[in-house]
Amino acid sequence: MCGIVGQFHFRGATTPGEAARDRERVHRMRDAIAHRGPDDAGLWQSEDGRVVLGHRRLSIVDLSPAGHQPMANEDGAVQIVFNGEIYNHAELRQRLRLDDRHRFRSRSDTEVIVHLYEERQAEVVNALDGMFAFAVWDAARRQLVLARDRMGKKPLYYVVAGGRLLFASEIKALLAHPEVARRLDLVALDQYLTFSNVPEPRTLFEGIRKLPAGHTLICDERGELTIARYWSPLDGPAWGAPAHRGEAVERVRGLLHDAVKKRLMSDVPVGAFLSGGVDSSTNVALMSALMATPLQTFTIEFTGFGPAENFHDVPYARQVAAMFGCRHTEVQVTAAEAVRYVPEMVEHQDEPLGDPACLPMHFVSRAARQAGITVVLVGEGSDEVFCGYPDFARLYQTYHGRWSQLMKLPAWARRAVRRGAELARAPAGRVDVLRRAAEGEPLYLGLDVVFFDWEKDALYTPAGKAALPRRAADTVAAYYDEIATRRPGADFSQQMSYVELRNRLPELLLMRVDKFSMQHSLEARAPFLDPALTSYALSLPAAYKIDGERTKAVLKDAARAWLPEDVIERKKQGFRVPLPAWLRGELAGWAEDLLRRSPLQKLGLIDFDHVLALWRRHRDGQADHSFDLWCLINLSGWYEQWFSP
Numbered sequence: 192m193c194g195i196v197g198q199f200h201f202r203g204a205t206t207p208g209e210a211a212r213d214r215e216r217v218h219r220m221r222d223a224i225a226h227r228g229p230d231d232a233g234l235w236q237s238e239d240g241r242v243v244l245g246h247r248r249l250s251i252v253d254l255s256p257a258g259h260q261p262m263a264n265e266d267g268a269v270q271i272v273f274n275g276e277i278y279n280h281a282e283l284r285q286r287l288r289l290d291d292r293h294r295f296r297s298r299s300d301t302e303v304i305v306h307l308y309e310e311r312q313a314e315v316v317n318a319l320d321g322m323f324a325f326a327v328w329d330a331a332r333r334q335l336v337l338a339r340d341r342m343g344k345k346p347l348y349y350v351v352a353g354g355r356l357l358f359a360s361e362i363k364a365l366l367a368h369p370e371v372a373r374r375l376d377l378v379a380l381d382q383y384l385t386f387s388n389v390p391e392p393r394t395l396f397e398g399i400r401k402l403p404a405g406h407t408l409i410c411d412e413r414g415e416l417t418i419a420r421y422w423s424p425l426d427g428p429a430w431g432a433p434a435h436r437g438e439a440v441e442r443v444r445g446l447l448h449d450a451v452k453k454r455l456m457s458d459v460p461v462g463a464f465l466s467g468g469v470d471s472s473t474n475v476a477l478m479s480a481l482m483a484t485p486l487q488t489f490t491i492e493f494t495g496f497g498p499a500e501n502f503h504d505v506p507y508a509r510q511v512a513a514m515f516g517c518r519h520t521e522v523q524v525t526a527a528e529a530v531r532y533v534p535e536m537v538e539h540q541d542e543p544l545g546d547p548a549c550l551p552m553h554f555v556s557r558a559a560r561q562a563g564i565t566v567v568l569v570g571e572g573s574d575e576v577f578c579g580y581p582d583f584a585r586l587y588q589t590y591h592g593r594w595s596q597l598m599k600l601p602a603w604a605r606r607a608v609r610r611g612a613e614l615a616r617a618p619a620g621r622v623d624v625l626r627r628a629a630e631g632e633p634l635y636l637g638l639d640v641v642f643f644d645w646e647k648d649a650l651y652t653p654a655g656k657a658a659l660p661r662r663a664a665d666t667v668a669a670y671y672d673e674i675a676t677r678r679p680g681a682d683f684s685q686q687m688s689y690v691e692l693r694n695r696l697p698e699l700l701l702m703r704v705d706k707f708s709m710q711h712s713l714e715a716r717a718p719f720l721d722p723a724l725t726s727y728a729l730s731l732p733a734a735y736k737i738d739g740e741r742t743k744a745v746l747k748d749a750a751r752a753w754l755p756e757d758v759i760e761r762k763k764q765g766f767r768v769p770l771p772a773w774l775r776g777e778l779a780g781w782a783e784d785l786l787r788r789s790p791l792q793k794l795g796l797i798d799f800d801h802v803l804a805l806w807r808r809h810r811d812g813q814a815d816h817s818f819d820l821w822c823l824i825n826l827s828g829w830y831e832q833w834f835s836p
Contacts, residue, residue: 193260194227194247194360194709195272195347196220197326198368199335201241201414202354210240213355220357220364221245227274227360227709230254235261235270242328242335246272249712251566252280254458257297264305265294268330271308273301274360275323275345276716278453283307283318313338313407316421320453322716324402326358333412341422342572342720343391343404343697346705350399356410361706362541365399366833372398373833377658380796384647385663387545387639387822388699395542395829404697422722424692425677430685430730436745439735442727444749450721451477451568459565462487464555465519467507469743469750469759470570470579474718476753478568479515488517489559489567491551493769494525511758522558524551526769526777533781537832539710543825544703545641545818547768552707560711567713571700572720575691576728577743578684578736579763586635587737590683597628605629632664633671635687637695641822655796666694684733692725771817775810782824783810789827790835797823 198217205213214236221232228247236243246260263270277283280300287293293306300321308315308327313336322344327336337358339347349358353370365371374397379389389395391403402408405422433439451474455461463478465471465488479486490508505521512519529550536549559567574580578587597605609625623643627634636643642650644661651659670693674681681689701717708715718724728736731745738744747759774782786806792799802823809816 193249193272193274194221194224194364195245195274195324195326196224196359196364197242197244197272197328197335197357199242199328199356199410200354201356201410201412205240207240210236213240213243216368217243217245220359220367221247223364223367224359224361226712229712231256231259233260235263237270237328237330242270244270244272244326244328249565249709249714250459251276251714252298252300252456252458255297258299258301260301262297262299262301262305264309265292269305269308270328270330271301271305271325273304273323273325275321275325275340276300276456276714277303277319277321277323278456279318279320308336312336313409314421316407320722324360335410337402337408337410338421339402339404339406341405341722342692342701342717342725344701344705344717344720346702347402348394348399349402349408351414351416352398354414356414356416362394362396362399363538366396374398375794375830375834377796378660381647381659381661382663382666383543383545383826384642384650384822385640385644386637386666386694386699387641387818388695388702389542390666390694390698396833401698423677424689424722424726424729425674427726427730430678430680430732432732432735436735436748439731439745440748443724443745444752446721446724446727447473447718447746447749448477450718450724452481453721454568454716454718455481457566460487460563461566461568462489462559462562462564463568464488464559464570465490465508465511465517466504466570467509467511467758468504468570468761468763469747469754470573470719471508472511472754472758473746473750474568474570475511475515475517476750477718479517480753486515486517487520487559487562487564488512489520489522489555489562489564491555492521492523493551494523495769507758507761511754514755520558520562522555524554526773528554529773530777530781533778534828537825537828539706540702540825540829541706543822543829544699544706545639545822545825546699546703547770547818547821549703549707550768552703553710556708556711556713556715560713565712565714567708567715569704569715569717570719571704571717572696572725573743573746574763575688575696576719576725577746578688578733579743579746580638581740581742581763582638583684583687584737584740584742586687587684587733590634594624594628594634597625602629602631627664633667633690635683635690636664636667637690639695639699639818641819649801650797652795652798655798658796670694682733684737685729688729692729696720770821771809771815774817774820775812779810782806782820785824785827785831786820789823789830791827791830 228249230250231248233246244261277300280303324345324347376397379393391401409417492505606629609629735745805816
């Protein structure tokens with residue numbers, strides 16, 4: 192796992208002086224993300240000076256100097272910087288060795304990509320099983336090729352500025368280049384205030400883009416960009432229910448076993464994050480069976496809260512760790528530690544992530560690295576592909592009940608129902624559902640919606656309402672259109688999962704995992720997001736995943752091969768944080784000060800009188816606005832970090 196940066200100066204020839212400046216600028220970009228690769232650093236520049244590639248290395252496979260990057264093929268015509276892991280690299284290497292044209296100098300997976308690129312060019316991505324972001328300079332074709340893995344586990348950002356295509360693993364590296372301006376993207380701002388993240392391809396920095404998951408980008412010597420999708424979870428054979436339930440259970444069991452097994456590939460110590468729930472416990476059970484030494488596991492505990500307050504997983508994780516003989520670490524986090532870290536958190540996010548679980552992700556990642564672990568397995572993705580969230584079961588029932596009846600009405604009747612609910616002062620959430628039905632918007636926008644459009648009427652100033660689009664739902668509508676076109680028989684559970692796979696999972700949850708594990712030079716691997724497992728789980732109809740209020744049914748049935756009933760059926764808790772209490776207690780002073788002096792007020796887009804009213808209601812215990820406030824606090828801290836003088 193590493194950090195990559197680089198540039199392609201496509202606008203004409205460069206002078207020796209310009210080439211030297213470009214090399215120094217990319218050098219600064221590279222070292223802005225030194226935390227991603229503390230073991231080695233490299234830089235390569237083409238003879239004409241127009242291409243510069245930089246790399247920071249976290250050594251995982253082939254720890255020798257032979258794994259140094261940037262790395263080239265035999266004649267130097269192909270140069271690569273690579274971030275990630277290719278789990279099938281040994282198999283690919285064996286095939287390539289049969290061809291006398293390829294000579295290997297290392298055991299690294301990076302060198303496999305180099306030689307495979309010689310044969311397949313940008314199509315190389317179709318052969319790679321792993322998580323990755325990489326850039327290849329192809330001297331023969333005078334083009335730079337960027338790629339991001341299928342699920343979006345590894346981020347890759349780019350910007351066109353000053354006649355250059357610049358790319359990096361993190362935004363802060365791009366901002367280290369003097370040609371990259373810092374301007375706020377207003378469309379992205381509205382999206383963030385809806386989804387608590389910014390969907391691809393935008394970022395909150397105008398002009399800086401994310402390469403979407405499962406896509407490649409090719410920049411030719413004229414500076415023309417060609418962006419193409421090479422994989423989607425909607426690909427593959429026709430969907431259909433298995434012949435019987437047992438077939439689905441066995442298939443999930445086999446795919447999950449294989450997904451965990453391949454992710455143990457490493458020349459450094461491997462551990463696991465453990466909550467005691469079915470997802471992380473399944474990882475631990477399989478890892479323990481496949482490893483020759485006791486597994487190291489890590490759990491977060493927030494001090495000052497009892498079991499009844501449900502803010503820690505310690506008893507459950509302790510039970511599972513003992514069951515499998517793990518070397519277990521319980522990481523205690525105090526409110527004081529959180530207060531000290533939160534200001535620093537903003538910088539590591541690059542752009543705000545509204546998920547409070549960024550806090551425990553930081554602390555547990557730090558503890559794992561301090562314990563000598565370099566690779567961990569995590570449980571992300573299970574709830575999205577197996578419909579594990581309670582909201583999925585509730586909304587599935589709503590969709591096939593009241594929503595379907597409502598959508599049978601003509602548009603004028605739906606509008607009349609909405610107006611009647613408003614006059615009757617119905618709960619705001621119900622009114623918004625009726626508004627969406629009246630306007631033809633989807634029922635489900637995503638799990639972590641912060642402010643619906645009707646809430647933005649109070650949140651935005653008149654200037655904000657004029658400047659900000661308030662059409663974030665259009666982003667989600669595009670996902671529904673895509674699955675309706677590609678998989679016209681998809682049921683509502685599959686549609687909700689696909690919405691999560693397109694936005695919240697890659698651009699919030701996986702961003703959270705990447706940013707806060709790599710902050711500590713720790714590589715995190717997610718078996719539940721193995722593409723084969725994800726595609727199969729998505730293809731299963733709701734009956735295999737939602738059984739009344741029981742979620743993740745087929746996964747839980749599969750896990751019976753490894754775990755006891757009380758672990759499998761434990762009520763879902765999630766990666767929770769005592770944020771409501773902290774914002775009324777230890778974090779209150781810092782949070783209120785930041786909101787009151789927020790530099791965002793100068794933009795005149797957000798009504799901070801309304802924000803402070805939300806704050807007072809939360810502080811006084813009249814309502815729980817902790818999630819809304821946390822997103823605004825993150826946004827204010829981010830803007831202060833990157834835009835204030």
